[in-house]
Amino acid sequence: MKKAIVKWSSVVVIGSLLAACQDTADEDTELEEEAATEDEEATEEEDHDHDHDHESEEKGDAEIEGFIDHYHTGDTVELTVTTEEDEGDGQWHWYVRGGDEGEWESADGGDGDTFEAEAVDHQQIKATLYDDDHEVISETEPVTVIIDDHDSDVYEGYFDDEDVEDRDISDWAGEWKSVYPYFEEGDLEEVFEHRAEESDDMSFEDYKEYYETGYATSVDNIEITEDGEFTFHDGDETYSGTYVYDGYEILEYEAGNRGVRYIFELEEGDDEAPQNIQFSDHIIAPQPSSHFHLYWGDDRDELLDEVDHWPTYYPVEWSSDQIVDDLLLH
Structure with a gap:
């Protein structure tokens, strides 16, 4: 009888041990599954956070709108991203980096398809659209x-001759509009008032006359490609020409300061296309232009003597308020 009791007790103990082991195994399995789930979520989150470190193979057609060629210190960059891709339940994420070689980081100013932050010089910005699986749906080119x-x-x-460098037509590539229509509409009078307040010898009317002479033109829009093709929209007429670089000239002004004219010569084009085009934009080395004064005609040297008439062009997407703000800083 004692043997039976001992034997039965042994069975009970062994069974209890097996049950305990099974419970421990189950707990270990649950812990492993939870850990695996957490690792997977962490990996997905990490993938999401770092997808911006590489370029997606197919960026789609996403574009950033609202970006302008240059900002002033203290300006706010206000951007919107658009795409024709099916966004579904995707989420936009904005990234910034300090120049071409920096690491992309999540941007504080991003909120869905909009971005708003203080301008930082040479900072690059882009937007990426992710789906629920953190795969890239679409991505913009950086601005x-x-x-x-x-x-x-x-x-x-005020500069030294050795500081002046040749420039490529790409510095002026884009779509441009004349400021003269804004003059005619009276949108620039704040600028003339500001000039008169700071001047000891010129009145509001003096400045208005001065700028009317300088800005006057019938060419309201100009398109320039990186291949050197210019298209002039002159009233109801449109004419084009392809131009090649013809060097620069440094000009001495009566006031004691100087300027640089970058010159392009007609290679081929319509009969109406001028033989020579000269840019002046207060820049003396390679750099994209934010606005420029343009001189055109058939006589190169005669154009270099022109200092009273300087039609002025700004990016076509700029508003009148942006143009006025820029002129007030000159």
């Missing part, structure tokens, strides 16, 4: 913020 406060000696026309 680079340029701050230009127009307060340098070069802008004022």
